Amino acid sequence: MAKSDITKAGKGQVTMAAVGRMAGVSQVTVSRALSHPDKVSPETLRRINEAIKMTGFVPNALAGALASKKSRLISALIPSLTNVVYSSFITAFSEKFREHGYQILLSETGFEQSAEEALISTHLSRRPDAILLTGIHHSVQARRMLMGAGIPIVEVWDITDSPVEMCVGFDHVEAGHRAADFLFDQGNVQAATITAQDERARRRQAAFSEQFTRRGGAIVGDANTGGPASIRAGRQALTHLIEQHGLTSGAIFCSSDFLAQGALIEAQARGISVPDELAIMGFGDQDYAQDLEPALTTVAIDRTRLGCEAADALLARIDETGQPVAVNNIGFKIVKRASA
Amino acid sequence: MAKSDITKAGKGQVTMAAVGRMAGVSQVTVSRALSHPDKVSPETLRRINEAIKMTGFVPNALAGALASKKSRLISALIPSLTNVVYSSFITAFSEKFREHGYQILLSETGFEQSAEEALISTHLSRRPDAILLTGIHHSVQARRMLMGAGIPIVEVWDITDSPVEMCVGFDHVEAGHRAADFLFDQGNVQAATITAQDERARRRQAAFSEQFTRRGGAIVGDANTGGPASIRAGRQALTHLIEQHGLTSGAIFCSSDFLAQGALIEAQARGISVPDELAIMGFGDQDYAQDLEPALTTVAIDRTRLGCEAADALLARIDETGQPVAVNNIGFKIVKRASA
């Protein structure tokens, strides 16, 4: 049994050293061939690439990250993967970073804040080059860990004057106010709300009710789903508002398009005409909002822009190019369609 | 300026050695305190934990993985994050692994196969302890890299007699056949299909048409969306079938519940009664399928079970406990509701 092991042995992975041996160069030259090919002679480069192909060598990014102190990994914590609002956002965010050679380490936090702290710790142990958090409420311990990590941090989907470092999102109170103005100005004197279990949604709802009342309207009832948004929850909430609160006319402000869709279906099943008898307004402007029947009036959040700007902010800090603004309010837009 | 640096210096991260210095023990003892606390005296443990708290120490998982050759990282490649079918599946998969102390490195491959190869390579460079792929079609080069990695591999959402290593999914041809049988047995003699741009969906559609014809039915038309499934695509496809293929009655087999929902809305907008004039059948059994009006008849795939069994198969291989089956057919179930 020769001790030479140019072909890879049993469990051992192929290393740069092995590739180098095969190409007749040292390990360092292999490293250079991959990171700075222009600093290696064409002939050497050719032999190295051949050896790489023969051995099926895949660089060990763990070792690379340890040595260079750059993991090219970005942490992202979002409430839910199955909620299209967040998944489409994270798709834009990921794509931007993928173009720059980064990978995303993604975790769901759920809507209970308690899980976040442990997740942050686990994520930081992978030494990401930056981290994204959803929302602006984090425990003291979480903030401490984040600051200690010494990496760029962005909080999304909300804004505050005191972000951990940077935030990009929009003002939920203002969104609630403008939705109330819109529905009142449409001639609705009565309104109800359907809200999922989500702190930001609650904040919008409170702002909505406050403003709608201030304008002179009456809030007939508030239905909380007690869980994530779903079509079923929307149907049940409308049923509740009708049967328990005697809702017969006016407007309904839903905390998501998904809930609004449920309300739309329940109204249709009950033979209630939308928007004539009941005006229904969603939130988010999902892709399908315009394809519902009637097309859904809603508050549009540009999730793609949100993802891109969050990524840009982090990239600017990572590359130390430019100074991204600490508070980036991307706003929202009320989209009037047929349902309200 | 003393050379002692018990408090962490400028950019340097806190290491086990630093924690050890503060607690008056060596680096190894700190390591042990974290991995095998029972092998450390209570008093020492107390001092170490105190030092950890004071310094805000977060272990470097990169270094740990390099030394132990275990990254506690699982790679997952799925076609799309925004498609609830896959995101709910991956949520179950992730949850199972999270319980076992693993994190998921997730990437979208899109529905074009070409991107997969590069993604596999990038993922393998992080030295995951296992990898999950969607589908059973992979390039030769991809298979080579996968086998060379020497880690457990599971392919999901489809089955084949020759998986790279293991697969858990269901038979798409059989699903198409049974859907055809179902709709024909319901008394439909005409049928059409609406199919998204997805290889597995196409395979189901082909099997459906074949079987429906074999039974004596007639295929009126096949609408391909040419893109991902969406409500809009469903509406447009039904419009196409009606206006271009003269579809007036019979059944429609949609490749996803999302498309079926679009068809439902378009039918409603056109005043076509479902299921009396047109029977509509979806695929996937999304949570909301039963809450549509009329409730959607569809083919149920247990995505949670799929995620759990895929995770279990990998875990069994990682821990070398038990020998998971190479081909795990979890089947499907036709769920009759009101729409067909």
Place this chain on the structure above:
DNA sequence: TTGTACGCGTTATCAT
């Protein structure tokens, strides 16, 4: 119970 010595596979620095 605790510590010493070494290796994991790469990048960075400095020579040649």
Place this chain on the structure above:
DNA sequence: ATGATAACGCGTACAA
């Protein structure tokens, strides 16, 4: 253009 050497921070023997 290429190589030798020293980190990087932690786990795993093995020793005390």
